[in-house]
Amino acid sequence: MKKYALRESVQHALLQHDKTNKYDDRVVDSFITMATNTIMGQLFRRDHSNYDLYAKTFDTTIEKDESDIYYSIYPAPIVQTIEVRNGVRRINTSKNTGLEFAPVRGDEISLIEGLDVTMLSDIIPYVPERDRVRYMGNLSQHEGKTVRMDLVVPFSEYEDNDEYYIPGGSDLEVIEVVFQILQQIPLRDKLNNERDPHGSSN
């Protein structure tokens, strides 16, 4: 389903709850984001491979900070998952440069640094941090190169015409969860004051 179509479906369903339909698109998007994240978290707790359907491909570059740590900035926000790699499904190089990457935990970096295990393969360990992906080792030869990341991004990050896959069999659940969220919030708070400066229609 296209992103805009899903949003419109939810808005249409919301008419039962609020006949004035004053919800801003961005508000609805954020509710759907919450709902889809919740559902996916529950559904894919055991089988993480299903997250691949929600990954979008982005290009970013390898950079170096003042502490000589190599990193890439996230091109888009990611969804947190219970895996080590989090929302970074995979990293590879856009051109075939032979670079391979594998995720590790942050504290694992200090454990394996200097051990034989880092010399036994050319695979580069990476850690998804809060605002960047940190690479282990000296990537001076690859600084400035483009890497391709498959990121699980939240619903709100999709373009209106992007295809969005609702987790199988959970279409109605998305709407139910959105409703549950809305029922806990007083109606006035759901208005977008920027769009409706008076906010008094309810």
Next chain:
Amino acid sequence: MEAVIKLSDAVKQILHETDRPTSNFFKYLQLASRAILEIRTHIVTYPKQVTIPMDEKRTISFPDDMVRFISIGAAIDGKLWTYTYRDEIIMEEDLEGGAKHEMDTYEPPYSGAAVRGGKNTHYYKIDYDNRLIYVMGFPVQDVILTYTSTGIDVHDTVYIPQEMVGAIKAYIMWEEIKYNPDVADNYRHRMEYYFHQQRRLLASLKQPTLDQWADALRKSYTRIYKR
């Protein structure tokens, strides 16, 4: 299928076969290298031989990948002539006042009637703490060191035989849960059994071939005159 595989590719293969996430790659690589050490030391101990040039100090450092000493010797007439272990050798650096070894006189290697041992021209002693072998004897010549290797050379791409992958996989699966108190004992024992099963399969590869058995049998025959 190639008979050998890169260690890192074997780990990828194991991740794939067991449906484990790629975040396990480095942990599994670490365990795989330990598995190879275990297998090479205790199950299939293919000896590794290296020729080491000998200098006047007659001291050889253990190779980085040496876990177990097998023998030291020299090539004489196209055959390996191994030296004899002698515990009373004093390491040269321990000698005071430049004392000389009395053994430094040349006697050709020999064997024959009334000779015991038959290889008492060169001796050696091992200093395990400092990973050194001291060789005594004359003349000074290159030595051939035979040892059990870890099978892991971090300075080069590590290749392993395909038949070892099953045992490495079983070892990793067992090690992964071995010290986890939350794992049921029966599962832990099953994993241990799988490893030992693979271990037996590997060990079976060390059996002599049919041809070697036949040779051993033929060696016992004695030709006699035709009557």
